[in-house]
Amino acid sequence: MxxxxxxxxxxxxxxxxxxxxxxxxxxxxxxxxxxSANAGTIVNKESFEWLNGQENVSSFIKKTGYRVDFCKSCGSPVPNP
Ligand SMILES: [Zn+2]
Ligand SMILES: [Zn+2]
Incomplete structure (x- = not known):
């Protein structure tokens, strides 16, 4: 995919x-x-690769560890580790 x-x-x-x-x-x-909800899944690290734009990803991390990564240009949520 x-x-x-x-x-x-x-x-x-x-x-x-x-x-x-x-x-x-x-x-x-x-x-x-x-x-009303966030959709997600978990995949093995070996099954995942960035194709481009990884340097354009920003992170928001709460003290609790809740984390959201998103594109700096358009704000779309993107995968995080
Ligand atoms: Zn949640
Ligand atoms: Zn974008």
């Missing part, structure tokens, strides 16, 4: 079969998406 942000600056690839996705409805995920 190839993923990309809204402005196409950040692109990444996940190899192999994707695991099931989950939705988190916590208050942080509702705020960060402006929606």
């Amino acid at each position: 190839i993923g990309q942000c809204l402005c196409n600056e950040v692109r990444f690839k996940v190899s192999g079969q994707l695991p099931n996705f989950y939705q988190c409805h916590c208050s942080l995920c509702r705020k960060v998406t402006g929606s």
